[in-house]
Amino acid sequence: MEERTPVLEMRDIVKVYPDGTKALKGVTIKVYEGEILGLLGENGAGKTTLMKVLFGMLKPTRGKIFLRGKEVRFKSPADAIANGIGMVHQHFTLVEVFNALENIILGMEGHGIFSKIDVENARKKLQKLMDELNFQVPLDVPVENLPVGVQQRIEILKMLYRDVDILILDEPTAVLTPIEVKELFAVLRKLKERGKTIIFISHKLNEVMEITDRVTVIRKGEVVGTVKTSEATPQLLARMMVGRDVVLRIEKPPKEPGExxxxxxxxxxxxxxxxxxxxxxxxxxxxxxxxxxxxxxxxxxxxxxxxxxxxxxxxxxxxxxxxxxxxxxxxxxxxxxxxxxxxxxxxxxxxxxxxxxxxxxxxxxxxxxxxxxxxxxxxxxxxxxxxxxxxxxxxxxxxxxxxxxxxxxxxxxxxxxxxxxxxxxxxxxxxxxxxxxxxxxxxxxxxxxxxxxxxxxxxxxxxxxxxxxxxxxxxxxxxxxxxxxxxxxxxxxxxxxxxxxxxxxxxxxxx
Amino acid sequence: MSLKNELRSYLKPLGESVLAILIGAFIGAVVLWLSGYDAIAAYKALIQGSFGSLGNFAETLSKSTPLILTAITFAIGARTGLFNIGAEGAVYFGAIAAVAVTQNLRNPVSGILAGLLVGALWMLPAAVLKVYRGVHEVISTIMFNWIAFYLASWLALEVYENPMNPNSTLPIPPGARLPLLVKNSTLSLGFVIALFTAVVVYILMWHTKLGYELRTSGLNSKAAEYGGINPKVAMLWSFVIGGMTAGLAGALQVMGVPPSYSISQGLANVYGYGFDGIGVSLVGRNHPLGVIFAGILFGALNAGATQMQQTGVPLEMVKVIEGIIIVAVAVPGLLDMFLKLFRRDRA
Structure with missing residues (x-):
């Protein structure tokens, strides 16, 4: 990348858990405006921890975060969202008995205890957003009755509804079907066109290859390297991620089925x-x-x-x-x-x-x-x-x-x-x-x-x-x-x- | 599990409970001081009254007996995912059943069996409503407690009234009374039975298939179902076993406590144990063995209260102190919840 100021920089982040586990050992990442940055690593590599630090859910032991060149420290997710950073978690944070609309406006329904919730206005705004993105979810069904894939789309909409500029997606495709993944990617590309910045956490090589502009690979709490996706191959990324060549093929000898x-x-x-x-x-x-x-x-x-x-x-x-x-x-x-x-x-x-x-x-x-x-x-x-x-x-x-x-x-x-x-x-x-x-x-x-x-x-x-x-x-x-x-x-x-x-x-x- | 590991896993909750008791005692002292009493003297009397002599200690253990058993009712419920506060009613009927049955069958075993059986039966309606109609057990057991109170009062006053003494029911006949462990005290074999029950329930919950199924249902009913366990059956068992221990508490309370060996007017000597048992269970971490120690602590508070009153602290103030300590010792449950939330944030 050319030398411009990153929209977001996390510098030398260290996170040691109370039990002594070193989840992050000095991680530095830079994210540029309007790109999709892949954060690649195996389970337990520290991807999620890093993003939780960014999102104000965890306090880093050491390290600094810069947003548009200014040092920031988010005390809570609400704080991060107010600054335009949104996150969709691997495990959803939806109220199961609420429908999509209620879930999305939750926390934005107005400040006074007795203030009226303008549901209809919210619905219109949401419908407009969904139409623009070609990204439909049923608004009136309790989310517990919806498939996991749809629930995730609601999570993403929830963040978009809050006008975030930087969207963090933690293993977003883990629960999606191939078609839903394609739909998701289409949405992500649209968001990118509109200048939004996306951090895409995954351990799936093909997806990272397909959707990201650059990839930062993390292994055991450290950055292994950052590469341009156009210059990377799945084999290279796999090597960086696990430190060895992964056999992605499965040995399956032919066999005649029995009774x-x-x-x-x-x-x-x-x-x-x-x-x-x-x-x-x-x-x-x-x-x-x-x-x-x-x-x-x-x-x-x-x-x-x-x-x-x-x-x-x-x-x-x-x-x-x-x-x-x-x-x-x-x-x-x-x-x-x-x-x-x-x-x-x-x-x-x-x-x-x-x-x-x-x-x-x-x-x-x-x-x-x-x-x-x-x-x-x-x-x-x-x-x-x-x-x-x-x-x-x-x-x-x-x-x-x-x-x-x-x-x-x-x-x-x-x-x-x-x-x-x-x-x-x-x-x-x-x-x-x-x-x-x-x-x-x-x-x-x-x-x-x-x-x-x-x-x-x-x-x-x-x-x-x-x-x-x-x-x-x-x-x-x-x-x-x-x-x-x-x-x-x-x-x-x-x-x-x-x-x-x-x-x-x-x-x-x-x- | 090896003994060492098991001991270690108890150490932390024990430490937290002890800490909370100390904090509770401290706040209680501040309240006493602010109200113009000599807190140190009051506490001295409290400890003297509960542990100061063999007789006082016997009184403590005696008072802890029903509390241990009703706490087990709540603990089993909590471990099965229920908030069963119906022990109160089952205590009354356990006591009535013991009085009724021993009039003819004049031996302690029949009284105990009657208490166990009737306690379990009393829990059944709430259990059935919960399992088959989805009625929340908090609502049903609260309601049933009131039904129990008036029904038991009527039985005590009208059916099993003592013609010689209008203030109580017929006494348990001498042949069915439990032997005293310490002369001139109210400490009977009932305390040993309560201890034995706690151990049996512990073995049941942690060392049998049924206990495994109950705990699994309590923690994750979906996983239980997947694992071939019927959570509804688990809940029924939880109510029934809980009813048994509460009924036993009632039976022991009349069969083992001199001098009256009967239910006094207004159910005074069997009233409140079901509710206090909830606090005891929380302090004992909903664990049958932890409940033994928590029960003795509560027994000590009750036993020492009389002596504390003699230092000039009015009875009402004694109850205030008790309340503060109970709240403080109940906090570890809350503390755990806070810690959990905190940890989830950090995880």
């Missing part, structure tokens, strides 16, 4: 709002194959998984495991029959964050004889079990007694995978198994799913990450509005075909 393990016949399931979320699905998963379900999120995938794992009522249709009718069985029975479930929401469903690694390592199998001694739980054996999982899956945890919330996202996810596999299942349902997980763990988990398939297990993979489905599946379906638009061979299908099916156009039937 049918899992079969669904004409399945109908209702969503939370009573809509037909799953509409007459029929499919089967065989031993030794990974059956992938791709599709834009919110097209019934979650409801399908919940229905076949006993968490949601099946309206119509039958489900079979190894020829036995398991329709309507409870989760406990299903686990005992040989189903394992890696849920899409690891922090709300897959784990009890306050409980220890040990206690989490037996969730969904705690009733098994191997873990009890008469009336009592045999904590000795539970611990041995947890230790085995930690060792076998290379989970980095302070100990088996440490609460799970002290683990990084990738390690939490590995713990879930480890636990589910330890149930010794015949059939594994993996929903969004690598969402929000760092590169190394993603690679590990993907390879593990392939390993299960090689061991002749049946695997159902449901993922919004199209690359993941393409890479891992032996057969794949594309789901749209509760139905399959087609079941295809991932090696033969073209991107265009998939794109069409994701958009609701039925594909040619393939084997």
């Amino acid at each position: 049918v393990i899992f079969r669904v016949e004409d399945l109908w399931v209702k969503g939370d709002r009573g809509e037909e979320a799953v509409r007459g699905l029929t499919f089967e998963v065989r031993a030794g194959e990974i059956f992938g379900i791709a599709g834009v999120e919110g097209n019934g995938q979650s409801e399908l998984i919940e229905a076949i794992t006993g968490l949601r009522k099946i309206e119509k249709g039958r489900v079979y495991l190894k020829g036995v009718d398991i329709t309507g069985k409870k989760p406990r029975e299903l686990y005992d029959l040989g189903i394992a479930h890696i849920p899409e929401d690891r922090t709300h469903m897959g784990l009890i964050l306050e409980m220890s690694v040990m206690e989490n390592s037996i969730l969904g199998m705690h009733w098994r004889k191997e873990f009890s001694r008469g009336f009592l739980l045999d904590w000795g054996r539970v611990e041995a079990h947890a230790r085995e999982l930690v060792e076998e899956f290379e989970i980095s945890a302070p100990g088996t007694k440490a609460p799970v919330k002290s683990l990084s996202g990738g390690n939490q996810q590995k713990l879930i995978v480890a636990r589910e596999v330890s149930k010794r299942p015949e059939f594994i349902i993996a929903a969004q198994p690598t969402r929000g997980v760092d590169v190394a763990s993603t690679e590990y988990i993907r390879n593990y799913l392939v390993k299960l398939r090689n061991e002749n297990k049946a695997v159902l993979l449901v993922s919004a990450d199209l690359d993941e489905v393409l890479q891992l599946s032996d057969r794949m379906a594309i789901m749209y509005e509760g139905q399959f638009m087609g079941i295809v061979n991932p090696e033969e299908v073209t991107e265009e075909q998939i794109g069409l099916m994701m958009g609701g156009v039925k594909g040619e039937p393939q084997k």
Whole structure:
């Protein structure tokens, strides 16, 4: 970049947590007006910490922040927003029972306790903003009933509504479908045209390559370097990010699938709002194959998984495991029959964050004889079990007694995978198994799913990450509005075909 | 868990509770001083009255007995994600049941079993309303406490009234009374039973499948469901076990406390323990073992209050001091919340 004053500079930022962890060891970044700066790094590299320092959520141990050449220090996010810096967090900060409109105007509804909220004016202003950006969200539905992707768009709108000039996006695509990512990128480009500055935090190489102008790579709390995106390659960035060449390919030897393990016949399931979320699905998963379900999120995938794992009522249709009718069985029975479930929401469903690694390592199998001694739980054996999982899956945890919330996202996810596999299942349902997980763990988990398939297990993979489905599946379906638009061979299908099916156009039937 | 680690995990909350007690005592002293009393003398009397002699200490333990049990009711609820404040009503009926059953079955075991059973039964309506109709347990248990008060008052006055003494119910017959641990005191075997109950509940909550399921439901009901646990069943258990310990508190209160061995007029000797138990549970960190120490502290405050009054501090002031200390010791719960918020900001 030419020598002009950066709109924002963070100089020599050091952050040491009270427990002595050095999250940032002197990080300097410069952001120029109207650019998209990528902040690339693995989970735990310090990207989020750095941005929280900028956003006034954390006090830096040392270091200075300059905004348009003037030194600033934000005491709170509100302070940062007032100065034109907005942030969209990885974990949303929406009031679940409020609708989009209420969430967006929250905090801007006027100052007096009794002052009237001008909802209609806000709605008009918001609608105008959405029209300009071609970025629509339903304003009147409680956000808890909206898909994650839409919730994120509301978060972004919330910031735009506050007229910020500098927008920080923390892993914004972690929860988005490929199409939503494209939409997001289109919006980001529009924002850039209007002179807004964007800091894009990610660990996804392709996205950083696609959307950013420059990339600053952070590793273990230090800046590894800053490069112009036009001069970078994914391989170069990957090397900078992890300090080694990452194998992004998955080894998957060809394999003939065996007998049918899992079969669904004409399945109908209702969503939370009573809509037909799953509409007459029929499919089967065989031993030794990974059956992938791709599709834009919110097209019934979650409801399908919940229905076949006993968490949601099946309206119509039958489900079979190894020829036995398991329709309507409870989760406990299903686990005992040989189903394992890696849920899409690891922090709300897959784990009890306050409980220890040990206690989490037996969730969904705690009733098994191997873990009890008469009336009592045999904590000795539970611990041995947890230790085995930690060792076998290379989970980095302070100990088996440490609460799970002290683990990084990738390690939490590995713990879930480890636990589910330890149930010794015949059939594994993996929903969004690598969402929000760092590169190394993603690679590990993907390879593990392939390993299960090689061991002749049946695997159902449901993922919004199209690359993941393409890479891992032996057969794949594309789901749209509760139905399959087609079941295809991932090696033969073209991107265009998939794109069409994701958009609701039925594909040619393939084997 | 190894013993050492387990001890360490208790040390911090213990330290925080002790700190809060000291702060509470200090503020109480300031209030006394501002009101023109000799704070040091008053506190001396308070400590003397609660720990000064074997008899006084016995009184402390005696007063702590029902508090430990009602605190467990609240603690189990809190661990299961419930704010169950229905112990109060279950105490009354536990006491009534003990009086009623021992008139014919003249042994302590039948009285205790009756207390456990009726306490559990009394919690059932609130439990069923919560689980099947979604009625919030705070609302239902408050309401049920009032129903309990008047229903129990009526039972005490009309059904089990003592024809020889209009101020109380029929006494527990001598064969069903609990033996005293210290002569000329009110400390009975009931205290040991309360301790035993606390240990049993601890084992239940931390060393059994049921306890694992209750705690899982309390922390994350969605994860519980995913893990093959029915959070509704967990809640039912939580109410029922909590009702049992509260009912037991009522039964022990009439079977173990001389001289009357009966329920006095206006339910005076069984009233208030359910509510005080909430504070005791908070101070004891909603943990059955922590509750033992918190219960003894509260027992000491109650026992020492009489002697403190003799230094000229009016009874009302004694209650004010008690209140301040209770608020202060309840603060660690708040302190934790603050710390949590603070940490989340920093994380």
